[in-house]
Amino acid sequence: MIGSYVAVGDSFTEGVGDPGPDGQFVGWADRFAVLLADRCPEGDFRYTNLAVRGKLLDQIIADQVPKALELAPDLVSFCAGGNDIIRPGTDPDEVAERFERAVAHLTSAVGTVMVTTGFDTRGVPVLRHLRGKIATYNGHVRAIADRYGCPVLDLWSLKTIQDRRAWDGDRLHLSPEGHTRVALRAGQVLGVEVPADPDQPWPPLPPRGTFEVRRDDIHWAREHLVPWIGRRLRGESSGDRVVAKGALSPDDIKVRIAQAV
Numbered sequence: 001m002i003g004s005y006v007a008v009g010d011s012f013t014e015g016v017g018d019p020g021p022d023g024q025f026v027g028w029a030d031r032f033a034v035l036l037a038d039r040c041p042e043g044d045f046r047y048t049n050l051a052v053r054g055k056l057l058d059q060i061i062a063d064q065v066p067k068a069l070e071l072a073p074d075l076v077s078f079c080a081g082g083n084d085i086i087r088p089g090t091d092p093d094e095v096a097e098r099f100e101r102a103v104a105h106l107t108s109a110v111g112t113v114m115v116t117t118g119f120d121t122r123g124v125p126v127l128r129h130l131r132g133k134i135a136t137y138n139g140h141v142r143a144i145a146d147r148y149g150c151p152v153l154d155l156w157s158l159k160t161i162q163d164r165r166a167w168d169g170d171r172l173h174l175s176p177e178g179h180t181r182v183a184l185r186a187g188q189v190l191g192v193e194v195p196a197d198p199d200q201p202w203p204p205l206p207p208r209g210t211f212e213v214r215r216d217d218i219h220w221a222r223e224h225l226v227p228w229i230g231r232r233l234r235g236e237s238s239g240d241r242v243v244a245k246g247a248l249s250p251d252d253i254k255v256r257i258a259q260a261v
Helices: 028-037 057-063 065-071 092-107 128-148 176-189 210-234 250-260
Strands: 004-008 046-049 075-078 112-116
Touching: 004 028, 004 065, 028 046, 028 075, 028 176, 028 250, 046 065, 057 065, 057 092, 065 092, 075 092, 092 112, 092 128, 112 128
Parallel strands: 004 046, 004 075, 075 112
Antiparallel strands: none
């Protein structure tokens, strides 16, 4: 039984793309925490989400890993390095070396450390050209997991999140349904009974015409791509003024999920 869980990472683990009724994001880690809490006696589960959007690996290691170690949970999910990998000129081999040092530190003090691979980006226009680089990093993550006995939340192999309905309008973050499927897969990875199959096929979609696709691409570029490029040029991060969610009650998460639906 897992009685405590700390989520460490960036926008993916913070839950960007899965807004609650109050504007704060829910996300796969919060949803996964509910699955874990349901296996514990009421009131005996502790959950903390330390993730902040836009953070690079070294920032996560400096700011979040020490807090996770202080909390000494039964489980830590560690998803980091993705924002480093998508930056021009970064070396996935070097990023993986820093990632491994953090995993070694965490596994020396935490019961279980679950690591996460990157997505298959072949369907993501702005990241498609980075597919080989992400695959290289994923190979390192899996090898590191083998060396330190870490379960792997393998997002590359979760084919159902390659459907466009699994993604938010910015095409960079998961939608609520996408986050839900990842939470279900995380439960499967740790042997938790889950209420639905994350690999369940999506209902068929009607075909889209060329005009509709082009219109959606123009809207996406104006609303999401241009601001993202602007932040990069100014050296800004979407998480510069964001504070981590911190300790959360699974019961409160359930209420927020229900209200968001």
